[in-house]
Amino acid sequence: MLSLVAVSTLLLGANALTPSNIMRRTDGSLTGIKYTGVGGSGSYQEVTNMVAGTWPSCTANPSCEQSPKEVSGNLAPFDDEITVAFRGPLNVKNIAVYQPGNSSAATWSQTSSWAAGGDTNNLVFMNNMGGGLSGEWTICGGASQSYANGTWDGSAASPTTGTSGYLPETMEINIMTNETCADSACSGFSRGTANHGWSGSKLMVLTFNMPPSSDASNVPAIWALNAQVVRAAQYGCNCRGEGGNGGCGELDILEVIAGSDIDNAISEIYSFKGATGSGASAFPRPTGDDVTYGVIFDVQSDTIAIQQFTEWDFTQNAVPRSIIEGYLGASGAMAVSFSSNARRADRRSIFGAHRRHHH
Ligand SMILES: *[C@@H]1O[C@H](CO)[C@@H](O)[C@H](O)[C@H]1NC(C)=O
Numbered sequence: 231m232l233s234l235v236a237v238s239t240l241l242l243g244a245n246a247l248t249p250s251n252i253m254r255r256t257d258g259s260l261t262g263i264k265y266t267g268v269g270g271s272g273s274y275q276e277v278t279n280m281v282a283g284t285w286p287s288c289t290a291n292p293s294c295e296q297s298p299k300e301v302s303g304n305l306a307p308f309d310d311e312i313t314v315a316f317r318g319p320l321n322v323k324n325i326a327v328y329q330p331g332n333s334s335a336a337t338w339s340q341t342s343s344w345a346a347g348g349d350t351n352n353l354v355f356m357n358n359m360g361g362g363l364s365g366e367w368t369i370c371g372g373a374s375q376s377y378a379n380g381t382w383d384g385s386a387a388s389p390t391t392g393t394s395g396y397l398p399e400t401m402e403i404n405i406m407t408n409e410t411c412a413d414s415a416c417s418g419f420s421r422g423t424a425n426h427g428w429s430g431s432k433l434m435v436l437t438f439n440m441p442p443s444s445d446a447s448n449v450p451a452i453w454a455l456n457a458q459v460v461r462a463a464q465y466g467c468n469c470r471g472e473g474g475n476g477g478c479g480e481l482d483i484l485e486v487i488a489g490s491d492i493d494n495a496i497s498e499i500y501s502f503k504g505a506t507g508s509g510a511s512a513f514p515r516p517t518g519d520d521v522t523y524g525v526i527f528d529v530q531s532d533t534i535a536i537q538q539f540t541e542w543d544f545t546q547n548a549v550p551r552s553i554i555e556g557y558l559g560a561s562g563a564m565a566v567s568f569s570s571n572a573r574r575a576d577r578r579s580i581f582g583a584h585r586r587h588h589h
Pocket residue numbers: 331332333334335336337
């Protein structure tokens with residue numbers, strides 16, 4: 231495993247800052263993608279209120295109240311709180327989040343973690359089944375977040391631990407910190423079961439596999455969203471927007487596109503600036519062995535990097551900034567500039583794929 235000892239050894243070499251655990255493949259498939267120039271100045275439609283409406287028809291108009299939110303600076307809007315969402319079929323094995331105390335801090339410390347079958351540390355599994363055992367449902371606004379139950383296919387009254395990590399086909403979960411919007415105020419509108427995401431710079435390390443689907447139209451995906459999206463309604467009233475229509479931030483980390491090439495997974499980034507992504511290149515869908523990916527959101531360098539790692543020691547509780555820079559500077563990743571005028575067709579529509587929907 232990559233240990234701090236190995237990291238220190240790396241630091242001793244004159245030009246040896248490149249971490250030793252970056253996956254290299256020679257088959258032409260992606261092992262990494264690096265988005266530069268991520269941040270920008272602009273605005274998205276922040277949700278300010280949701281009106282419940284009246285049974286049996288949704289009579290509220292508008293039921294989704296929004297107003298423009300101006301943001302700017304490095305990584306904006308991805309410097310806001312982020313959640314990571316998962317759609318099955320997936321086996322999730324390990325999750326760890328590392329964050330610096332501030333954007334230039336010398337060390338990124340582990341702030342959240344979980345291993346399959348084990349306890350959660352500052353991490354809560356949610357889904358969009360509010361109105362049952364937790365969260366809420368309204369005629370105009372649909373379902374809020376709920377705590378995911380132990381088999382990730384229903385809701386629970388409180389956060390669950392000890393889950394196996396198996397996410398069934400078509401089911402979705404997302405992770406949040408254990409701090410609720412009642413503990414301290416959340417930005418944007420929130421309702422029901424609502425928690426904070428991870429703000430500022432963050433490294434998220436994930437170990438998982440994406441087993442074959444029994445129905446080829448049910449495909450797995452891992453994506454990051456501005457946490458405001460799920461606190462309102464991931465499939466309804468939210469600030470997501472898409473591409474040039476403006477948005478508060480979505481990063482498709484590994485997304486298998488139904489009706490396209492279901493053996494591969496693409497990456498895309500969306501904000502109020504537009505959209506860009508991996509284009510014709512793709513990561514191989516890891517149907518068999520577990521894979522480990524690191525996703526770095528770095529405010530200081532205004533960069534997001536998604537990289538496959540050969541290994542990760544999830545017990546390590548700190549990562550030096552120099553190693554983060556080693557990942558950001560490493561060769562092998564596809565470089566994509568998210569320029570201020572990025573505008574292009576949504577790859578999902580190119581492939582005739584439908585937008586994700588809630589089951
Ligand atoms: C960032 O955090 C470090 C401690 O990790 C501290 O020494 C430094 O002063 C902080 N910088 C700013 C700008 O707050």
